[in-house]
Amino acid sequence: MYLRLFDPWKNEFCTCPPKYSLNPYTGCAHGCIYCYASSYIKDFFRCREKPNLIAKLRKEIKRIPPETIISMSNTSDPYPPIESKKRLTRECLKLFRENDMRILIITKSDIVCRDIDLLKEMFTAVTFTITTFKHHKKIEPNAPNPFKRLKAIEKLSKESIPTGLRLDPIIPMINEEGMEEILISAKAVGITHVTVSTFKPRWDSWKRLIEIFPEKRKQLEDLYLRKGQKFGNSVYLSHQKRENIITKVRDICASLNLTFATCRENISEYNTSDSCDGSHLIKGGCYIHPPLFSKFL
Numbered sequence: 531m532y533l534r535l536f537d538p539w540k541n542e543f544c545t546c547p548p549k550y551s552l553n554p555y556t557g558c559a560h561g562c563i564y565c566y567a568s569s570y571i572k573d574f575f576r577c578r579e580k581p582n583l584i585a586k587l588r589k590e591i592k593r594i595p596p597e598t599i600i601s602m603s604n605t606s607d608p609y610p611p612i613e614s615k616k617r618l619t620r621e622c623l624k625l626f627r628e629n630d631m632r633i634l635i636i637t638k639s640d641i642v643c644r645d646i647d648l649l650k651e652m653f654t655a656v657t658f659t660i661t662t663f664k665h666h667k668k669i670e671p672n673a674p675n676p677f678k679r680l681k682a683i684e685k686l687s688k689e690s691i692p693t694g695l696r697l698d699p700i701i702p703m704i705n706e707e708g709m710e711e712i713l714i715s716a717k718a719v720g721i722t723h724v725t726v727s728t729f730k731p732r733w734d735s736w737k738r739l740i741e742i743f744p745e746k747r748k749q750l751e752d753l754y755l756r757k758g759q760k761f762g763n764s765v766y767l768s769h770q771k772r773e774n775i776i777t778k779v780r781d782i783c784a785s786l787n788l789t790f791a792t793c794r795e796n797i798s799e800y801n802t803s804d805s806c807d808g809s810h811l812i813k814g815g816c817y818i819h820p821p822l823f824s825k826f827l
């Protein structure tokens with residue numbers, strides 16, 4: 531099955547509405563040092579097509595409930611560089627448009643602008659991840675730079691395609707200082723909602739972080755390994771440190787009149803939006819009440 535229920539492991543901190551997840555590609559070439567998917571997908575930074583994707587999807591979408599949200603993508607970017615040539619994501623969108631599906635796109639790429647013609651006729655919202663203006667070459671080495679992403683937000687917003695920002699992840703002492711500048715810039719080009727999360731390293735993303743920022747090693751070890759907490763396979767900052775970061779973002783969002791939500795922080799009481807992931811932005815409405823959804827599982 532290519533269309534899979536999101537969060538099959540039922541993470542105790544996940545507050546997402548019920549949704550499906552689709553990754554047109556396996557792996558991702560963007561090479562973000564903080565990526566968590568590389569901890570459980572083999573050869574992750576080699577992006578490859580999902581074989582026979584469109585034919586299989588045609589059958590699979592008949593089996594999911596109407597108005598279901600499909601999130602593209604959660605363990606890869608739906609617009610990696612090879613999408614320019616392969617057009618797998620574009621073909622998926624065409625199929626979803628024919629079937630009036632609700633699509634939430636999460637990307638770091640301005641290639642999404644190529645699909646404006648489809649997106650503006652669909653029930654969709656696009657969320658862009660921007661984590662830093664200063665360190666993007668170090669922490670997201672192969673992704674389009676954040677200024678291209680801002681331009682893309684502007685283009686989509688001008689076409690009335692709803693957009694949100696994922697300030698995700700915030701890594702203490704690396705990109706914590708730049709949060710306000712990112713929020714102001716993203717608001718200026720049209721986003722209305724922000725999803726924020728702190729860095730929750732797994733073994734391999736921790737190794738990459740320390741390799742790239744050896745001068746921060748001691749402080750990061752203190753924050754994560756000494757004062758932090760382990761949940762599942764991830765290490766979290768202490769509750770107090772997370773709360774400190776999250777409330778700063780929440781206050782900036784409030785001053786900019788942006789809705790705000792946290793992602794898997796166990797601090798969801800601060801959320802000011804109807805969904806944490808931005809699915810409430812999707813035109814046409816899409817929320818499916820869990821008991822209704824459970825009939826289809």
Ligand code: SF4
Pocket residue numbers: 558559560561562564565566567604605606607638673
């Ligand atoms: S864009 Fe997303 S999936 Fe791709 S490497 Fe970066 S964090 Fe991982």
